[in-house]
Amino acid sequence: MSREDLESRGAKISGGNNNASSVSAYVIEERDAQWTSWLIPMFVVVNVALFVVAMYINDCPKHKLGTDGKCVARFLGRFSFQPLNENPLFGPSSSTLEKLGALEWTKVVHKHQAWRLITCIWVHAGIIHLLVNMLCLVFIGIRLEQQFGFVRIGIIYLLSGFGGSILSALFLQKSISVGASGALFGLLGAMLSELITNWTIYTNKVAALLTLIVIVVINLGIGILPHVDNFAHIGGFVSGFFLGFILLLRPQYGWVTRRNLPVEVRVKSKYKPYQYVLWSVSLILLVAGFAVGLVMLFRGVNANDHCHWCHYLSCVPTSKWKCDGP
Known part of the structure; x- marks a missing residue:
């Protein structure tokens, strides 16, 4: 497969935003950390290591011989970046991203490479893309892991990235997609639902909710x-x-304050009724959504055929730029 640049291939990146980090400390109450964060730092190390591997495999000076454009930062040797007209994010070529597991609809559906739905969240298009996402992951993820432990936050991170890949593959069938921010947005979504479901234990509820919503919308x-x-x-x-x-x-x-008291003065239910309702409804919707999405994907359904305006959710054309077709 030829090495076409990111823009000509319509490669899509999922990039985070540092503004999201400021809300993690604001929404979650200050209290003694119950867990030491190690999973999120490990995720950061893995992402950085895979980017180094990508640049090593890319080997721009060797693969650009006899072609137009010069590698960027050639003093780095085989770790130098693709020409900026191919990849303005200072990273490898599209073909290298594909080799390392970028999400591509054709390969997932017709070549049965479903593993790309997971691997794409560990691959980044460039050093700028990587730095932005990793900074967001550190500021958001570490606080959440300290509060809720590595098991729950790890599950949310991986399943959110998987869910983002499914929706991406259903709508972006003519481009490749890489990046961790589907998983990062999953952490933001979890922060919002955690605030809602544990509403009664927070102070400054409305301010925290509005802050988080504004950051998500931005x-x-x-x-x-x-x-x-x-x-x-x-x-x-x-x-x-x-x-x-x-x-x-x-x-x-x-329930927390009275659980060690005599039975007659304890709060009988550990959770409030609305928490049980939200738990049940969310589980049903999540399982149904994943099931329907995967069935549609592996049947080769183009979701744009069922939602003719949805492509505007990913790109709105203006006089300054054009978008790929739906």
């Missing part, structure tokens, strides 16, 4: 720019939102 708004995969953002956010209702429940305050 980040999704950035996704309407060309060459940014907003479908991965939306799919990850919705997946994380439902997962937050399922995995991030906190016992009601009365």
